[in-house]
Amino acid sequence: MNVKLANQPLEQIQADLTLEFLTAVQLETHPHKNLLTQAGFKAEQEQLCTLHEHRLLICGISDVSHESLRSAMSTAVKAAMNYAYVSIKLSQYGENLFKSLIEGAILGSYQFNSYKSQPKAISLKEVIFSTQNIDKIALNADTLTSILEESIIISNATNFVRNLVNQTPYDMTPQGMAVTADSLSKTNNLDCTILDVNGLESEKMNAMLSVGRASINPPRLIHLSYKPKNPKKVITLVGKGLTYDSGGLSLKAAASMVTMKMDKAGGCAVMGIIKAVSELKLNIEVHAFVGAVENMIGGNAYKPDDVLVAKNGKTIEVRNTDAEGRLVLADVLGYAQEKIKADFIFDYATLTGACMVALGPYTTGVMGHNETLKQEWLSAAEQSGEYCGILAFNRHLKKLIKSDLADVSNVSSKPYGGAITAALFLDNFIDEDMKEKWIHFDIAGSAYTESPWDVNGYGGTGAGVRMTLEWLLKLQQQGHN
Numbered sequence: 450m451n452v453k454l455a456n457q458p459l460e461q462i463q464a465d466l467t468l469e470f471l472t473a474v475q476l477e478t479h480p481h482k483n484l485l486t487q488a489g490f491k492a493e494q495e496q497l498c499t500l501h502e503h504r505l506l507i508c509g510i511s512d513v514s515h516e517s518l519r520s521a522m523s524t525a526v527k528a529a530m531n532y533a534y535v536s537i538k539l540s541q542y543g544e545n546l547f548k549s550l551i552e553g554a555i556l557g558s559y560q561f562n563s564y565k566s567q568p569k570a571i572s573l574k575e576v577i578f579s580t581q582n583i584d585k586i587a588l589n590a591d592t593l594t595s596i597l598e599e600s601i602i603i604s605n606a607t608n609f610v611r612n613l614v615n616q617t618p619y620d621m622t623p624q625g626m627a628v629t630a631d632s633l634s635k636t637n638n639l640d641c642t643i644l645d646v647n648g649l650e651s652e653k654m655n656a657m658l659s660v661g662r663a664s665i666n667p668p669r670l671i672h673l674s675y676k677p678k679n680p681k682k683v684i685t686l687v688g689k690g691l692t693y694d695s696g697g698l699s700l701k702a703a704a705s706m707v708t709m710k711m712d713k714a715g716g717c718a719v720m721g722i723i724k725a726v727s728e729l730k731l732n733i734e735v736h737a738f739v740g741a742v743e744n745m746i747g748g749n750a751y752k753p754d755d756v757l758v759a760k761n762g763k764t765i766e767v768r769n770t771d772a773e774g775r776l777v778l779a780d781v782l783g784y785a786q787e788k789i790k791a792d793f794i795f796d797y798a799t800l801t802g803a804c805m806v807a808l809g810p811y812t813t814g815v816m817g818h819n820e821t822l823k824q825e826w827l828s829a830a831e832q833s834g835e836y837c838g839i840l841a842f843n844r845h846l847k848k849l850i851k852s853d854l855a856d857v858s859n860v861s862s863k864p865y866g867g868a869i870t871a872a873l874f875l876d877n878f879i880d881e882d883m884k885e886k887w888i889h890f891d892i893a894g895s896a897y898t899e900s901p902w903d904v905n906g907y908g909g910t911g912a913g914v915r916m917t918l919e920w921l922l923k924l925q926q927q928g929h930n
Contacts, residue, residue: 450526450554450555450558450573450574450575450576451574451575451576452551452554452555452575452576452578452597452601453575453576453577453578453597454577454578454580454590454593454594454597455538455577455578455579455580456580456590457579457580457581458579458581458585458587459538459539459540459579459581462538462577462579463536464536464537464538464575464577465504465534465535465536465537466504466505466506466529466532466534466536466537466538467504467505467506467537467538467539468506468508468525468529468537468538468539469505469506469507469508469539469540470507470508470509470510470513470518470521470525470539470542471492471507471508471509471510472492472509472510472511472512472513473491473492473493473509475492476490476491476492476509481500481503481505481507484500485498485500485507490507490509491509492509492510493509493511494509494510494511494517494520494521495508495509495510495520495521495524496508496509497509497524497525497528499528499532506525506528506529506537508521508522508524508525509521513542513543513546514546515546515548515549515832515834516549516834518542518546518549518550518553519549519550519552519553519834519903519904520553520903520904521553522549522550522552522553522554522557523553523554523556523557523558523903523904524557525553526553526554526557526558526573526576527557527558529573530558530571530572530573532572532573533572534572534573535572535573535574535575536573536574536575536576536577537573537575537576537577538576538577538578538579539576539577539578539579540578540579540581540582540583541578541579541580541581541582541583541588541593542582542583543582544588544589544592544593544596547578547593547596547597547600548596548599548600549834550578551578551596551597551600551601551604552600552603552604552834552904552915553904554576555600555601555604555605555608556604556607556608556904556905556911557904557906558573559608559611559906560906561611561612561615561906561908561909563612563615563616564617578593578597580593599729599922602725602728602729603725603729603914603915603918605725606721606722606724606725606728606911606914606918607721607911607914607915608911609720609721609724609911610714610717610718610720610721610909610911610914611908611909611910611911612909613626613629613713613717613720613721613909614710614711614713614714614717614896614897614908614909614911615710615908615909616710617710618692618693618709618710618743621692621710621713622666622692622743623661623666623667623668623669623690623692623741623742623743624666624667624669625692626669626671626690626692626713626716626717626739626741627643627669627671627741629720630643630671630673630720630739631643633673633720633723633724634673637675637723637724637727637728638727639673639674639675639723639727640672640673640674640675640676641671641672641673641674642671642672642674643669643670643671643672644669644670644672645667645669646658646667646668648670649668649670649780652670652760652780652784653758653760654670654759654760654780654781654783654784655757655758655759655760655780656757656758656759656760656765656776656777656779656780657670657740657742657776657777657779657780657781659751659755659757659767659776660697660742660744660751660770660773660776660777661742661743661744662747662749662750662751663697663744663745663746663747663748663749663750663751664742664743664744664745664747665745666692666743668740668741668742668743669741670738670739670740670741670781670784671690671716671720671737671738671739671741672736672737672738672785672788673719673720673723673736673737673739674734674735674736674737675723675726675727675734675735675736676734677730677731677732677733677734679732680732680733680734681732681733681924681925682733682734682792682793682924683733683734683735683736683789683790683791683792684733684734684735684736684791684792684793684794684795684921685735685736685738685785685786685789685791685793685794685795686719686722686723686735686736686737686738686794686795686796686797686917687715687719687738687739687740687778687781687782687785687794687795687796687797688715688716688717688718688719688720688737688738688739688740688796688797688798689712689713689714689715689716689740689774689777689778689796689797689798689799689800690713690715690716690717690739690740690741690742690777691709691712691713691716691742691743691744691773691774691777691799692710692712692713692741692742692743693709693710693712693743693744693745694709694712694743694744694771694773694774695709695744695745695746696744696770696771697744697745697746697750697751697770697771697773698746698750698751698752698753698770699753699769699770699771699772700746700771701771708897708899711799711896711897711909712774712799713741714797714799714892714896714897714909714912715796715797715798715799715890715892715896715913716739716740716741716797717909718797718892718896718911718912718913718914718917719737719738719739719797719913720737720739721911721914722735722737722913722914722917722918722921723735723737725914725918726918726921729918729922731921731922731925732925733921733924733925735921736785736788736789736791738781738784738785739781740777740778740780740781742773742777744770744771744773750770751767751770752767752770753767753768753769753770754766754767754768755767756854756855757776759776759779759780759783759878760779760780760783760784760787761779761783761878763779763856763857763877763878764855764856764857765779765852765855765856765857765858765859766852766854766855766857766858766859767859768858768859768860769859769860772859772860772871774798774799774800775798775800775859775871775874775875776859778796778798778800778875778878779874779875779877779878780878782794782796782875782878782879783878786879786880786883791883791886792886793822793886793887793888794879794883794886794887795887795888795889795890795917796875796887796888796889796890797890797892797913798889798890798891798892798893799891799892799893799896799897800868800871800872800889800891800892800893801867801868801871801891801893802867802893803866803867803868803871804840804867804868804891804893804894805893805894806867807838807840807868808838808840808894809894810894810895810898811836811894811895811902811903812836812837812838812894812895813830813835813836813837813838813890813891813892813894813895813912813913813916814837814838814839814840814868814872814889814890814891814892814893815827815837815838815839815840815888815889815890816839816840816842816868816869816872816888816889816890816891817842817872817887817888817889818842818876818884818885818887819885819886819887819888822885822886822888823839823888824839825920826888826916826920827839829916829917829919829920829923830916830919832919833915833916833918833919834903834904834915835895835912835913835915835916836895837890837916840868840869840872840891841869842869842872842873842876843869846861846866846869846870846873847870847873849861849862849863849866849870850862850870850873850874856877857874857877858874859874868891868893871891872889872891875889890913892912892913895910895912895913896909896910896912896913897909897910898910
C-alpha cells in the first residue's frame, strides 16, 4: 500500500473515498447522523458504514487513542480493499497519533499471496493523509513527513518479517535464511558472516549441530552487522531460526506440527529489526545473530538421554528433543557473546507453549534479571502497539531444570512454569557480566496467528520488530545510563 502525505486541506485532495473516524459522542453532531443511524451505525469500535453516494467510509472508535485508531485504520483499509476504489483520503487526528494511523494502513493492508494461483485483485493502491487536522487546523508538514518516513520503514520491516515467517519450510530452509540474510546485507550495506556445518564444528557449537543432524537441510549460523561510526551503544540481538520443528524423536502430534514454519519467527524478527535500523540510520551498532536449523527425525537424530556439550562448555542432558530451540539458542548466545562485547543482549524465540498458557496468544513474555530494563520494555511495547507481560524468575523454579547426569536438563522435571524454566535454562549460557543486560522474549503466542486481530491477518505478525525499534529509538534520542 502506498501511503503518502499531501500538504493540502482534505477537501482539496483528489481521492475516490474519504475516511472518517467517529466516537459515539461525535456521531451525535455528524451531518449524516440520520442516515448513519438508519443504517444501524452506533460508532462502536471498528464498526463500519459506507455511504457510497457520498463517497464516505465511516469507522467507529471507542476513543481517540493510539490503540483504537491503529486498529480502526486497519479495519477500514481492509474494508476499502473490497471495493473498486483506487484511493482513500483522511485528515489527521493529532500529530502524536499519526504513526498509529500509518501502521494501521500498511500493516492492515498486508497480504501474503505467494502460494495463491489466482490472488484476488485489489483496486485500492493509495492512502493519502492531509496535513490538516480533523478540526481544520494545519499541522507542521515537516514534522508529519518525518513521522511518515520513520513509520513506513518500521511497518515495511514488520511486513518483511511476516513474509519470511509465512514461507513454507520447503522454501525457507536454513540455507534459504542464509541466502536471504546475504541478500539483505548487500541491499542495506550490512556486514554478513555465515557459518556452515564445518564452521559450526570449528566453533564447537555441538548443541546446535545436534538439533539439525537428522535434516537433509544443514544448519547455518547467520551474523548480520550494522556499524555506524562512533556508535552510542552496541546491541546484540539473537533469534531462534527453526525453519521447521517436527519435534525430533519426541515427535509432535500431527495437529501440533501444522504452523511449525513459524518456529523461525525469532530469527526473522532480528533480521527485520536490523533492516529497519540500517534504513533509519540509527547511531547504534547492532548485531543480529540467527541460529537457522531444521529439527527432523532420522537414524542419526539426537535422542532423549543424550548429553550435549554446548559452546560455553556446559553439559546438557536431553530429556525431550522437542525442547530444541533452547539448545540452538544456548550455542548462538555463547557465540554472540564471544564475538561481540555488547552493552545489551536480547533474544527472541517462539520458545514455549507455556508462555501462551500464562499470557494468552497476543502477548510476548519478557524475562530477565534486571527489573528496570524489563519495565522499559513494557513501556516500549505499549508505545509501539505490541503487548508484553513480565514472567518473574525465582530460585525454586531453577531447581526444576537440575540434572543428576549433566550440568543442566533441557526440560523441567514438572509441567509448570515452562516459559520461565526455559528462560532459566538460557540463563546458564549468559555470561556473568551480561546477566543484568540480557532480556529473553518468548514470542510463541504473539508471532503467529490463525485468527486475525488488530493489524494482524492470518500468519506471521512480525512480533518484536516495532517494540524493539521503539526501544532503540528512545535509546538513540535520550541515551541510556
